[in-house]
Amino acid sequence: MTDLEGPSSPSDPRASLRKRVFVVGAGLMGTGIAAQSALAGYAVTLEDVNPELVGRGLDRVKKTLDHAVRRGKVAPDAKETAVQSIDTAIGLRRVDTAQIVVEAAPESLDLKRGLFREIEAAADPQALLASNTSSLPITSIASVLQDPGRLVGIHFFNPVLQMELVEVIPGHRTRPEVVQAAEKFARDLGKTVVHSTDSPGFVTTRALGVLVNEAAWMLSEGVSTREEIDTAYKLGFHHPMGPFELADLVGLDTLLSILDVLWDGFRDPKYRACPLLRRLVEAGKLGRKSGEGFYSYPPREGLAGAS
Ligand code: NAD
Secondary structure, eight states: OOOOOOOOOTTOTTGGGSOEEEEEOOSHHHHHHHHHHHHTTOEEEEEESSHHHHHHHHHHHHHHHHHHHHTTSSOHHHHHHHHHTEEEEESSGGGGGOSEEEEOOOSOHHHHHHHHHHHHHHSOTTSEEEEOOSSSOHHHHHTTSSOGGGEEEEEOOSSTTTOOEEEEEEOTTOOHHHHHHHHHHHHHTTOEEEEOOSOTTTTHHHHHHHHHHHHHHHHHTTSSOHHHHHHHHHHHHOOSSOHHHHHHHHOHHHHHHHHHHHHHHHOOGGGOOOHHHHHHHHTTOOBGGGTBSSSBOOHHHHHHTTO
8 A cells, every 4th residue: 555644734845746635526525525635735636527516516615615714713825725735627537646535426336336446447556445435335335346455434524624523434355554544544634533344324324314314204293393303402412403404414315325225234114214305305305405405595505504
């Protein structure tokens, strides 16, 4: 495995020697991971499938960083340096320039397997390959690779800049040095690492799926209103957000995929997705990212609020 020591400083004159992180998927998580990696001094390539999506992703990165500057969490010049550290790509052609590849494409096993097949074929053989999947077994994704020992789960949380936790998940064949490199990368980004075995939903997503799903069942049974259920979770459990606010932030499509993975993995009825959640996804009501989910969001709030 390549020398995966930390990045050089963003102002390092040998900037071309900086470690490069290639982020696959410029959505909610990919943009957060790109922003956080750039702030930590890595060079970053943010990739998606077409120019419009990449452009939108880069705008989101800038908005995320602006938001962090307004909150006093990032100095204005650090933000400028970070923005300049990020370039964009359409497709995986330039993945070979990176020492770390983090995949943050939608939560679909087939999609992720296809992507990692392509990534393995094109990437530097020494590069760290990581998936930001929130629920899919790393072993299942890695099963299509020539070298399944290269892949590790690095599960960031949303919003990436604000959330301190990262779960590191070795698949059954992941090599120890790959796990160590993943831990080092997460710590370089200022995160606290917890480990999970390759169990469906790991530690956090398994709990999240049940928490939101139960709220959706209560809403559809008329137990209480959407606002009151949110208030009950916030004031009753000191949760910073209610389950519907959280669902809208995470993305209803992502949550539905998570529940389906938990159902497939455990065959336990407690993971059966509430039909209300499925209907909302089918209606394109995906949460903040589509402007409507359990709640509605005016266009500007929909983007900025998720960053
Ligand atoms: P998202 O829908 O916001 O973004 C996914 C991005 O991937 C989109 O921009 C899409 O255009 C792009 N994409 C689709 N096909 C692609 C391909 N073939 N190659 C490259 N890019 C492609 O989703 P998200 O919420 O950012 O989730 C991404 C991953 O992160 C999922 O695995 C999800 O489970 C995980 N995750 C999500 C959250 C969350 O709160 N949303 C938290 C932790 C982990």
